[in-house]
Amino acid sequence: MTRRTVVTACAVAVCVAVGGAVGYATTAGGTERAGTGRAELPVQAYLLSYQQRDDLNRAYERLVERCMRERGAPVKALTHVRPPLKDFLERRYGLTDLEQAEQYGYGLPPSRDAAPPTAPKLTTAQRRVYDGASGGGQPRGCVGWAVRQLGDTSRARDTPFAMDLQRKTWDASAKDPRVVAAVARWSSCMSARGYHLSSPVDTTGKAAVGKAAERAQATAEVRCNRSSGVVRDWFAVEAAYQEESIERDKDTLIAERSAALRVVGRARAVLDD
Numbered sequence: 001m002t003r004r005t006v007v008t009a010c011a012v013a014v015c016v017a018v019g020g021a022v023g024y025a026t027t028a029g030g031t032e033r034a035g036t037g038r039a040e041l042p043v044q045a046y047l048l049s050y051q052q053r054d055d056l057n058r059a060y061e062r063l064v065e066r067c068m069r070e071r072g073a074p075v076k077a078l079t080h081v082r083p084p085l086k087d088f089l090e091r092r093y094g095l096t097d098l099e100q101a102e103q104y105g106y107g108l109p110p111s112r113d114a115a116p117p118t119a120p121k122l123t124t125a126q127r128r129v130y131d132g133a134s135g136g137g138q139p140r141g142c143v144g145w146a147v148r149q150l151g152d153t154s155r156a157r158d159t160p161f162a163m164d165l166q167r168k169t170w171d172a173s174a175k176d177p178r179v180v181a182a183v184a185r186w187s188s189c190m191s192a193r194g195y196h197l198s199s200p201v202d203t204t205g206k207a208a209v210g211k212a213a214e215r216a217q218a219t220a221e222v223r224c225n226r227s228s229g230v231v232r233d234w235f236a237v238e239a240a241y242q243e244e245s246i247e248r249d250k251d252t253l254i255a256e257r258s259a260a261l262r263v264v265g266r267a268r269a270v271l272d273d
Contacts, residue, residue: 041089041235043169044241046162046253050087052264056157059267060146064130067142073129078120084108091138092170093234094186094200098222105214106206149266159256165245173238174201182233189224200225 048056061078068075085108095101100109123128132141147153175181183199190197195217197206206217207219225231246253 006120009046041166041239042246043162043166045090046246046257047088047159047166048157048260048264050085052260053157054082055264055271056150056152056267059150059270060152062270063146063149064142067145068129071129071142073126075120075122075130077248091229092201093227095218095221096225096231098219101218101222102215105211105218135170149270150263151266152263156259161252161256165242165249165253169241170239172241173234176177176237176241179230179234179237182228182230183197185228186224186230189228190220193220193224195220200230 040252058080061080065077095106103109120130128141130142132144186200187198198204199223
């Protein structure tokens with residue numbers, strides 16, 4: 001399933017990738033309603049939350065605006081765009097929100113259709129202050145200054161070790177016989193409803209003609225997700241894989257998360273100022 005990356009001012013090197021592995025699952029409450037009995041995957045204890053990432057983006061934007069103003073090249077407030085998905089888990093194993101599927105099909109509610117990220121419109125003079133040099137990207141510009149104030153780097157905020165772990169466990173769980181069996185039940189359920197799809201996270205064949213047809217197909221997916229138990233089973237299998245991986249590399253994960261939280265702390269201090 002295609003992931004969206006939603007950030008502000010993507011010209012800077014601190015863009016935030018939204019989500020994790022291919023596809024997303026339910027929100028916390030939705031996960032529990034789907035029968036997993038748990039609200040989060042184990043790896044989420046080592047990842048920044050959407051709110052923490054949002055705080056980082058807002059602090060970065062505020063610092064850039066302050067720097068531009070103080071250097072005599074003020075810009076309009078940077079447009080803040082929040083992630084369209086509600087959290088890390090949403091749609092990880094396919095659609096689970098029946099009401100949303102009935103209303104919007106595979107789409108998101110209008111309030112969550114975020115515009116694609118765009119760099120701020122700057123004059124040549126402003127660009128030199130923003131980037132630091134006509135060639136762009138130099139540390140002495142406001143972009144680099146803001147990053148240094150936060151101690152922010154893509155490595156700190158993106159927790160790459162934890163992100164790589166959750167990608168690997170998703171891939172491993174997708175091949176697990178228990179998940180394969182659950183997906184087969186889901187596919188059989190969909191076939192009985194007239195839709196021939198291989199997996200709840202496979203986008204092939206989901207281009208229904210017309211919005212009404214799309215809503216009907218998306219609704220069928222949610223119902224088959226529930227009756228087949230695919231979300232519950234997949235969640236449980238992946239959680240077990242993650243627990244094993246975390247036990248092996250806990251020290252690395254803790255150190256990485258601690259570094260990210262220090263950056264978040266500085267971001268919140270900026271927002272509280």
